Amino acid sequence: MKFRTATSSRTGVQAGMKLARLMEMSEGDFESRVRELEGDPVFRRLLDTRVIAVQPYDSAGFAARRFGGWGLRTSGDGLSSVLDGQGEMAKLLHKVGQERFEECFLRDEAMTDAERARLCKIPREEAAKLREMVNRLYIQAEFDGASSEAAPPKVYSAVAGIMVEDGRAALAFFNREIWKGRYRVDEHKRRQLLDAMSAAEAKRADRILRDLEFLDRRKTTLYRLLEVLIEAQARFFVSGDPDQREPLTQRAVSEKLDVLPSVFNRLISNKSIELPWGLETPLRTLFPSRKSLLLDRLHELIRETPSATDDELSKLLARMYAAKLSCRSIAQYRAELGLGTSRTRR
Structure with missing residues (x-):
């Protein structure tokens, strides 16, 4: 057929x-x-x-599944953070371990951040970040079926x-x-x-x-x-x-x-x-488009080098990612990202 x-x-x-x-x-x-x-x-x-x-x-x-019984929200905010395998959230998950993570962040919602921190042997601030990540991105998946x-x-x-x-x-x-x-x-x-x-x-x-x-x-x-x-x-x-x-x-x-x-x-x-x-x-x-990848990379470069001019950013993109963008394109992408010129970013 x-x-x-x-x-x-x-x-x-x-x-x-x-x-x-x-x-x-x-x-x-x-x-x-x-x-x-x-x-x-x-x-x-x-x-x-x-x-x-x-x-x-x-x-x-x-x-x-690590998040058994929970589902990733279709309206979740901050999904870009999950893509970074070397980022803070990924490192915290590894640090806590699967068993403690399930026990402290998926099974017992009434547990306080202080209690989570004590059981997971992490600072309270890190426990709060993990709890906020779960609440922001996930929901108990009673709707999945x-x-x-x-x-x-x-x-x-x-x-x-x-x-x-x-x-x-x-x-x-x-x-x-x-x-x-x-x-x-x-x-x-x-x-x-x-x-x-x-x-x-x-x-x-x-x-x-x-x-x-x-x-x-x-x-x-x-x-x-x-x-x-x-x-x-x-x-x-x-x-x-x-x-x-x-x-x-x-x-x-x-x-x-x-x-x-x-x-x-x-x-x-x-x-x-x-x-x-x-x-x-x-x-x-x-399924990232070439443009979306360039926007992500440009945003990261500007974050790391806020004083870089459009010409310098163009050269950095070419050297690091073999991406050829004119200064005019850099300015357009900056506008789409809501970022100002090097002078306004200093």
Whole structure:
């Protein structure tokens, strides 16, 4: 079934809409759909007769989320701070450790900052910063399994974590039920079974197989997307340096995956991923434009060298990032960042 092909037929339109809904589903909703289909007696018969088999993903591992039971707010402020693997928040998380972090910042909201500081053996000010970060960016994820037909979700749906092993980035999924494998259909056995069934049974089995094909399309597309991101943003994942992100467009990746841009946008719009240093970020932050990267770099340079002129900033960008920007462009970018000239910044 070619979902990308434009068609005016009712079947083609319905197929496209169905795929779009699956792409937009949270991991919780999608798991419910997987369990529903795999709980159908017809699915069991298809398995027993080896019409279908579940083939594990070659390189997929599994891990527990650091922020279990909590979700990254879709309206969270300060998401840029989570991208810095060498930043203050990442260092504090590492310093506290996973067990203490869960105990003091996720499970007991009534605990005071002083109590958190004592248990985690950190200054009270650092405990307050971690608590404020959790409150600002996360929310208890009781909404994550809400129907996609209901109100807009309040949290991103965390798909997987990026682990760094021997200097290489690798995937670790959070939901074993979804990511245990892809469905493979033996067409010869399929025809044999359908021929041996009654018309009603064959129709039901055929519908289950079509639904499984849609589930596989969603899983395969998301899996391949994450592989693309690991390859494209490998230096960022390993270094923890946001400046190491590469420019990447959604259109280019959607074309590579053979998915319509509108469907691809639905897929990433509400998904997040856990970075190697334990903080989560929306998938969309891993698709930075060249301009957004330049703005981030310019902002950091101005922060570090407030007296630098536009000409000096232009030369710094060229030397450090091989970015050629005229003084006029520097001035325009400064205006977009709300920053004045070197004289007003002194």
